[in-house]
Amino acid sequence: MSIVQQLIEKLQKGDAKSVAELTRQAIDQNMGPKKILDDGLLAGMAVVGEKFKKHEIFLPHVLLAARAMYAGLDLLKPLLAKDGIPVIGKVVLGTVQGDLHDIGKNLVGIMLKGAGYEVIDLGKDVPPERFLDAAQESGATIVGMSALLTTTMPVMKQVIDLAKERDMFGTLKFLVGGAPLSVDYAREIGADAYCFDGVNAVECVKSFTVER
Numbered sequence: 001m002s003i004v005q006q007l008i009e010k011l012q013k014g015d016a017k018s019v020a021e022l023t024r025q026a027i028d029q030n031m032g033p034k035k036i037l038d039d040g041l042l043a044g045m046a047v048v049g050e051k052f053k054k055h056e057i058f059l060p061h062v063l064l065a066a067r068a069m070y071a072g073l074d075l076l077k078p079l080l081a082k083d084g085i086p087v088i089g090k091v092v093l094g095t096v097q098g099d100l101h102d103i104g105k106n107l108v109g110i111m112l113k114g115a116g117y118e119v120i121d122l123g124k125d126v127p128p129e130r131f132l133d134a135a136q137e138s139g140a141t142i143v144g145m146s147a148l149l150t151t152t153m154p155v156m157k158q159v160i161d162l163a164k165e166r167d168m169f170g171t172l173k174f175l176v177g178g179a180p181l182s183v184d185y186a187r188e189i190g191a192d193a194y195c196f197d198g199v200n201a202v203e204c205v206k207s208f209t210v211e212r
């Protein structure tokens with residue numbers, strides 16, 4: 001079995017130690033970091049995402065797989081930068097105030113980083129002004145917000161309304177996600193895109209699907 005196939009398998013099993021070892025081996029064999037990422041780690045995560053969607057695996061597996069992915073990604077990060085994957089955009093990312101669900105947000109962050117975006121991760125329970133302050137400080141043009149609770153969804157609108165107040169609305173793209181959201185909701189609050197999972201978040205960022 002090739003190294004990338006082994007990576008895909010071990011990542012699915014959430015075996016962080018093996019994923020780190022295999023990533024190290026692949027690096028030592030001069031496999032390019034982009035290939036290790038795309039054909040190994042991201043391919044493995046995509047399978048995990050599909051299986052999770054079909055209820056073939058459950059949340060603890062997703063968590064372990066994500067952790068294993070980080071173990072490999074940590075080794076690749078410096079090489080990816082050296083390999084000259086251009087930073088194609090900066091994204092401020094966070095889970096909105098009052099909401100502690102951050103697994104999906106973290107997965108989205110991984111995918112975006114892998115695709116060459118710089119991700120400024122604000123964590124969870126992020127107050128509205130923090131999103132905008134961080135965008136201003138970093139020069140990011142995309143703001144990604146996550147909410148998993150119907151009670152915290154309205155905070156996304158608060159962020160967008162605050163951007164309008166601060167005259168930042170025109171210069172920022174707002175990307176929203178989380179299980180209770182929908183394209184209609186994204187449109188209603190003035191967001192530029194809604195993405196339903198981490199696998200398609202990158203495509204979502206590239207081609208904003210919700211028109212203003």
Ligand code: B12
Pocket residue numbers: 049059062098099100101102103104105107108144145146147148149150151175176177178179180194195196197198199201204
């Ligand atoms: C794990 C979990 C928790 C964990 C969170 C741990 C953590 N570190 O995240 C804990 C135990 C802390 C928790 C707490 C609570 N939870 Co909870 N939780 C879940 C659960 C089981 C899984 C969520 C998850 O991680 N899914 C896996 C990830 C990968 O999927 P995802 O988050 O949807 O993310 C994907 C997409 O949505 C999208 N995406 C997500 N964010 C973003 C952002 C951007 C920018 C983009 C582009 C895309 C994107 O891409 C992601 C990757 O594919 C869900 C059930 C469910 N099926 O969703 C309930 C659920 C969300 N929780 C629920 C509830 C009610 C609660 C509590 C209120 C329970 C309580 N009574 O205390 C508290 C609230 C705490 C708080 N203030 O936030 C309800 C929400 C109901 C509702 N509609 O409001 C759910 C739906 C369970 C249920 N059926 O009742 N929870």
